[in-house]
Amino acid sequence: MGPGETEITLTINGKATKVKVETRTTLLDACRERLEITGAKRVCDRGTCGACTMIVNGKTVYGCTTLAVDNVGKKIETIENLTAGAKPHPIVPAFSNNDALQCGYCTPGMVMASKGLLDRTPNPTYDQVKAGLGGNLCRCGTYVGIRKAVLEAAKELRASGGRKSGGSNA
Amino acid sequence: MPNYSYPPMEQRRVMGKRITRLDGMEKAAGKAKYNSDVRPKGTIHAVGVFSPHAHARVKSVDTSAAQQAPGFAAVSVVAAPGAEVNWAGQEIAFVAAQTEEQARDCARLIKVEYEALPHLVREENLAKAGSRGKPAGEQVTGDPEAAFSAAGAVTHEAEYGIPVITHCCLEPHGQIVAWDGAANKIEYWPSTQAISAVGGDLAKQLELPATQVHSHQDHIGGGFGSKFQSDLWGAHAAKLSKMAGGKPVKLYLERREELTIAGVRPSVFGKVKLSASASGEMTGWDSTTWMTGGFAGGGLNADLLPYVFRNVANRRINHTAVSTNNGASRAWRAPNHPQVCYITCAAMEDLAAKLKMDPMEFFLKNLDKTPRADTYKAQILKAAEMIAWKQNWKPRGSSTGTVKRGLGLALGTWGGAGHASRCRTTINPDGSVLIEIGSQDLGTGTRTIITQVVAETLGLPMGGITLKLGDNNYPASGASGGSTTVGGVSASSRKASVDALDKLFAAVAPALGVPADQLEAVDSKIQVKGNAAKSMTWKAACAKLGVSAIIAENANDPRNPGGLTTGGVGGCQMADVSVDTETGIVKINKVVAVQDVGLVINPKTSDSQVYGGVIMGICAALMEERVMDEMTGRFLNADMEFYKLAGAGDIGEIEVHMDITPDHDKRGVIGIGEPATVPTIACIANAVANAIGVRVPVLPLTPKNVLNALHNTTRRLA
Numbered sequence: 065m066g067p068g069e070t071e072i073t074l075t076i077n078g079k080a081t082k083v084k085v086e087t088r089t090t091l092l093d094a095c096r097e098r099l100e101i102t103g104a105k106r107v108c109d110r111g112t113c114g115a116c117t118m119i120v121n122g123k124t125v126y127g128c129t130t131l132a133v134d135n136v137g138k139k140i141e142t143i144e145n146l147t148a149g150a151k152p153h154p155i156v157p158a159f160s161n162n163d164a165l166q167c168g169y170c171t172p173g174m175v176m177a178s179k180g181l182l183d184r185t186p187n188p189t190y191d192q193v194k195a196g197l198g199g200n201l202c203r204c205g206t207y208v209g210i211r212k213a214v215l216e217a218a219k220e221l222r223a224s225g226g227r228k229s230g231g232s233n234a
Numbered sequence: 235m236p237n238y239s240y241p242p243m244e245q246r247r248v249m250g251k252r253i254t255r256l257d258g259m260e261k262a263a264g265k266a267k268y269n270s271d272v273r274p275k276g277t278i279h280a281v282g283v284f285s286p287h288a289h290a291r292v293k294s295v296d297t298s299a300a301q302q303a304p305g306f307a308a309v310s311v312v313a314a315p316g317a318e319v320n321w322a323g324q325e326i327a328f329v330a331a332q333t334e335e336q337a338r339d340c341a342r343l344i345k346v347e348y349e350a351l352p353h354l355v356r357e358e359n360l361a362k363a364g365s366r367g368k369p370a371g372e373q374v375t376g377d378p379e380a381a382f383s384a385a386g387a388v389t390h391e392a393e394y395g396i397p398v399i400t401h402c403c404l405e406p407h408g409q410i411v412a413w414d415g416a417a418n419k420i421e422y423w424p425s426t427q428a429i430s431a432v433g434g435d436l437a438k439q440l441e442l443p444a445t446q447v448h449s450h451q452d453h454i455g456g457g458f459g460s461k462f463q464s465d466l467w468g469a470h471a472a473k474l475s476k477m478a479g480g481k482p483v484k485l486y487l488e489r490r491e492e493l494t495i496a497g498v499r500p501s502v503f504g505k506v507k508l509s510a511s512a513s514g515e516m517t518g519w520d521s522t523t524w525m526t527g528g529f530a531g532g533g534l535n536a537d538l539l540p541y542v543f544r545n546v547a548n549r550r551i552n553h554t555a556v557s558t559n560n561g562a563s564r565a566w567r568a569p570n571h572p573q574v575c576y577i578t579c580a581a582m583e584d585l586a587a588k589l590k591m592d593p594m595e596f597f598l599k600n601l602d603k604t605p606r607a608d609t610y611k612a613q614i615l616k617a618a619e620m621i622a623w624k625q626n627w628k629p630r631g632s633s634t635g636t637v638k639r640g641l642g643l644a645l646g647t648w649g650g651a652g653h654a655s656r657c658r659t660t661i662n663p664d665g666s667v668l669i670e671i672g673s674q675d676l677g678t679g680t681r682t683i684i685t686q687v688v689a690e691t692l693g694l695p696m697g698g699i700t701l702k703l704g705d706n707n708y709p710a711s712g713a714s715g716g717s718t719t720v721g722g723v724s725a726s727s728r729k730a731s732v733d734a735l736d737k738l739f740a741a742v743a744p745a746l747g748v749p750a751d752q753l754e755a756v757d758s759k760i761q762v763k764g765n766a767a768k769s770m771t772w773k774a775a776c777a778k779l780g781v782s783a784i785i786a787e788n789a790n791d792p793r794n795p796g797g798l799t800t801g802g803v804g805g806c807q808m809a810d811v812s813v814d815t816e817t818g819i820v821k822i823n824k825v826v827a828v829q830d831v832g833l834v835i836n837p838k839t840s841d842s843q844v845y846g847g848v849i850m851g852i853c854a855a856l857m858e859e860r861v862m863d864e865m866t867g868r869f870l871n872a873d874m875e876f877y878k879l880a881g882a883g884d885i886g887e888i889e890v891h892m893d894i895t896p897d898h899d900k901r902g903v904i905g906i907g908e909p910a911t912v913p914t915i916a917c918i919a920n921a922v923a924n925a926i927g928v929r930v931p932v933l934p935l936t937p938k939n940v941l942n943a944l945h946n947t948t949r950r951l952a
Contacts (some may be wrong), residue, residue: 068304069333086335097279097334102271103264105455107404108874111487115404143264152263160258163842167677168261169404169455175262194883200875203404203456204677205849208884209842 072136076101079147083134092116092127095142103143103172114200117173117180118142124199125181143172146179154224155179158217164209170202178214188218236736238729238796240833241690248690250894252838255682255697257453257675266453270405270486274412278307280330280474280485281337282467283344284406284495285319288353288559288867292317292326292346299343300329305336308477309344310470318726319348321559322868323494325466330474353559355862357526358395358503358932358951360554367524367554369806370536376548378507381518387509389518390585392423393951394577395503395932396915398526399858400493400877401566405455408486410470411436412477420447420472421482424464427457428713432671432892433706436464440472441913449706454676458850459565460497462713464830493872497564497862500527500534502573503932506581508540514591516600519546521577521826524554535570540923541578542610542645542804546644559867565715567850568648568908572915579644579916584929587630593920594623594643596682606804613806613828613893617643620826620889621757621808631927636816638923639823643808646912650788650831650905652721653712659688659727659734661784665773667692669701669731673711673723678907679839680719684727686835691731692754694772709787722797724835724903725790728798733786741784742775805829807848807913809921810886815944818937820856820922822886825914830893832904837892844890844910851914853880856935896918 069084074094085094095101095118104127107115109131118127119141127142148155155178158164165171174197181188182194188196193214202210243250260266297309307330313319319326326346331337354366382389403425410423420442426432426449433447454461471485484801487496504523510516525534540546550776586596598614601607618624627641660668669688675681681701689696702708712722742760745751746768754763761769790799810823827844834840857878861870871877915933922940923929930943932951942948 086333088335093334094430096271097273100268100273102273105268105270105404107406107489110873110875112873112875113404139262147263147265152259156262159262160254163255163258163838165258165261165677166842166846167404167454167456168257168266169268171261172264175264187749191883194881197882197883201404201879201881203458203850203879205403205846205853207849207880207885208845208888211882 072133074132074135074140075138076140077142077148087131087133089101089132090128091130091132091135094132095127101142101144103173105169107169114177115170115173117176117200119176119180122183126179143176146175153179154220155182155213155217158213158220162209162213162216164206164213166204166206170200174200174202174210178217181214182218182221186221187220188214236732238732238798243896246690248256248686248696249332249835253682253686253836255679255839256685257681268405268455269410269425269451269454270408272410272423272585274410274482277410277482277484278330278332279334279337279385280471281329281334281348282325282491283327283341283844284491285322285324285326286779287319287348287350288322288355289351289501290319290348291351292319293349294347295327297327300340301538303336303340303343304411304834306340307331308474310473312466312470321561323491323561326465328470328474328485330478342910353867355559355867356682356864357501357524357556357558359907360524363556366558369552369554373537373551378518378520378548378550381548382507382509384517386512387517388512389507389509390588391507392579392581392584392929393505393931394580395951396573396576397500397933398498398501398860399854400860401458401460402493402500402877402879403456403458403460406489406492407465407467407488408459409471410482410484411468411472411475412480412482413472414480415476418442418446422447422449424449424451424468425454425461426451427454427461427676427715428673428705429674430706430710431713432464436468436472439464439469451704452672457676458567459569459715462715468591489874490872493877494869495561498561499566500525500532500563502534502577504538504577508581508585510585510589514589514596514599516543516546516603518548520550522552523577524556526556526558526560527563528560529557529562534573538570538574541574541580542647543578543600543603560862568912571646571648571912572851572854575644575912576916576919579931580919583920583923584641592627594618597645609670609804609830610806613830616891617806617808617826620891621810621824623808626810630924632667637812637814638925639812640921641808641810642920642924643806644913644916644920646805646909648717648803648912649801650717650721650803652792652795652799652903654790654792655722655726656709656712656786656787656789657723657726657730657789658709659730661734661738661776663776663779663781663783665776667694667699669699669727670708671703671705671711671723671727672706673719674714675703676714678719678843679836680723680840683720683835684723687724687727691728692735694758708848717908720835720905721903722790723770725795725798726788729788730786733788734784737784737786738775738905741778742770745778746770773913796904797902798834800901801904803830803904803909805909805913807917809917811918811921811925813922813925813940815926818940820935820940822918824887824889827910828890828891828893829906829910830898831848831906832901833899834892834894834945835903837894840892840906841890843906845888847907847910848888848914849880849885850911852885852918855915855918855933856880859934
């Protein structure tokens with residue numbers, strides 16, 4: 065049995081957000097079941113598939129493998145942030161253009177892993193793209209489009225000189 | 235009778251174009267709402283208690299402590315004392331509480347006592363199955379023995395196998411469901427491949443009229459054949475909701491149960507003997523196969539053997555279904571086909587090697603035993619060109635060095651004709667168009683292709699069409715299985731829209747001064763055929779309707795599709811692999827897929843179906859395997875860590891060639907999801923045999939299995 069719920073404040077996509085969680089509640093479940101931030105998905109239940117990928121303090125993490133209470137005071141970015149600004153982050157249209165999705169359930173995690181990769185490696189090689197997405201699994205088999213999408217988004221980001229897009233710099 | 239035929243290929247403006255899927259941005263932005271994202275007000279959570287034993291009798295179920303736990307809402311027992319459970323993971327009880335964490339606590343407090351009984355969970359050794367094996371009876375055509383013993387005959391005899399694999403849908407099976415007891419109405423948010431039918435299935439379980447269930451779903455996170463029913467967990471979630479005063483109950487399987495009880499693909503193991511004349515004419519086939527579909531799951535259609543080359547003159551088929559203490563199998567993308575394709579194409583590749591023939595030549599030589607020799611011939615030659623077969627293929631085992639390279643091929647087939655589907659087209663006086671259809675978009679692009687068909691039909695841009703699907707209030711459309719959706723929904727939406735347009739023509743004909751049958755709809759205008767000067771805009775035409783909308787409903791009749799859809803396709807795939815003979819690691823260099831699909835509405839999304847089919851085949855060829863533990867009777871790797879799927883770096887390069895030709899186009903629309911995945915496993919396995927010089931008989935092509943084959947330490951099946 066848990067000790068019950070406590071209210072904490074999480075900084076999600078630049079916004080201080082109050083949420084009641086148990087100590088055992090994961091960051092993913094806090095977002096999905098308590099805040100209705102449902103872009104990140106729960107799939108494997110144990111940090112292997114990447115469908116719940118978020119970016120915390122600039123680092124890609126699996127939302128299912130970190131507790132909500134451990135993320136107080138950290139900058140949490142979820143996929144919702146990529147379309148919060150006037151223009152979406154280029155990775156979003158790149159996924160759509162390249163048909164890099166089918167059922168779409170792995171897609172938010174793939175997109176966030178790609179965004180994380182591009183943050184770290186703005187000019188990735190094809191091999192770096194393949195390796196950089198190694199922590200994310202897709203069942204429909206959309207990798208061909210995904211690999212193209214990441215390269216296209218990288219090109220777009222370079223062309224725009226790393227122009228800011230998406231929402232707040234969470 | 236209106237003319238429902240599609241315009242000729244070269245005149246189409248929207249159909250046949252590489253159009254980006256309509257929900258691409260929504261999905262890429264994480265905004266697409268799946269039912270597992272839906273959270274109606276007051277939602278409570280349920281989790282299950284599952285049997286740890288593969289075979290047992292339930293002695294007692296005590297829920298009293300759970301009922302005292304914080305947040306407890308309701309409990310529903312599935313397996314009462316005395317019930318026999320027949321697989322590990324079978325449902326014992328479901329319990330609901332205010333939060334998921336509390337529901338988990340409640341589940342942990344449910345005490346179940348079992349009397350363990352003997353189990354059988356593995357089937358690869360048929361001798362151990364005993365009375366659990368049910369032979370289907372022998373089938374014989376011609377005289378196989380005579381073929382094998384004929385003068386000059388070259389025979390090959392070997393064992394092959396593919397283990398059980400799982401669907402591993404990323405969105406687990408489950409639902410949110412609210413049962414308002416007073417009104418006796420159910421709101422149902424399932425994860426389903428059958429939105430028009432699944433509510434009725436739930437109602438049947440609950441002994442309610444189907445009219446009492448409203449089902450809605452915008453998106454589904456994968457099904458692959460496993461999500462047609464409402465399932466036991468659907469019924470119990472509904473019961474929990476009713477007990478909890480009608481609060482919506484959210485109940486999704488966790489990954490362990492998802493892989494264990496929500497559907498798997500049957501295995502197949504077998505011994506094959508086949509023969510050919512010295513010049514490579516295949517003369518005889520004899521196979522004894524067996525498989526398991528779980529305790530009471532589906533079988534495998536061994537009558538498909540030898541696959542594609544079914545018209546071999548002399549043939550003997552024996553097949554046994556083994557009941558094991560495992561969850562039931564379900565339809566898995568192209569039921570039967572990938573397994574029998576592997577058994578057949580692997581045995582043929584092995585015989586070709588024995589004949590010292592190029593397997594491509596051996597396949598070509600025997601195409602007269604297939605139902606579509608010309609199609610396959612053209613496809614084999616095209617695929618060979620794409621993979622540079624002539625330049626790169628070397629006789630089996632002649633690749634030198636530690637890392638050996640090889641090429642392999644396989645052929646596939648599938649039906650894919652359109653299912654029964656109804657569609658309603660509404661043309662409003664303001665010019666807006668509404669399409670309602672009780673179908674679902676599995677991520678195959680169904681939304682997009684329906685909108686293309688309607689835009690083509692009405693001469694409007696796709697943005698002028700509003701499409702609604704995913705609700706059982708819309709005209710009923712078939713379940714999305716067997717690659718039947720695209721044919722069904724394209725035909726029904728075409729027919730309903732032609733009917734609606736004919737009514738609009740009738741309404742505006744007097745104003746344009748010609749009979750209605752002299753009108754056409756082009757570029758958002760209604761005009762006299764061949765005379766664009768005599769026209770009115772779409773909006774002006776619709777304004778003539780006054781206050782009454784045009785509503786037309788029509789259907790695809792699978793028995794009389796009127797040339798809009800048909801079934802029966804062939805495909806050829808070839809693989810180029812490298813195998814490290816020290817580590818046993820197989821690397822995919824390239825897979826090429828040549829596929830015939832009839833009329834292609836959207837080449838962009840149909841290419842994606844083929845990429846996806848090939849990638850699923852790569853996963854199954856190289857890594858997927860349900861590992862059952864004989865001692866405990868449990869599924870050891872029911873997770874996504876040790877149950878392996880390919881990642882972005884594991885698939886090599888994939889090239890797709892669709893046979894889009896006027897001849898194929900004339901056949902109408904044919905589904906593509908299933909055929910694309912059929913030959914992949916076999917062509918990769920054949921490429922590995924070609925590379926390393928020996929057959930890895932039982933898949934997957936893991937380092938262990940490859941090294942065992944290289945060192946001749948593969949365990950015999952029986």
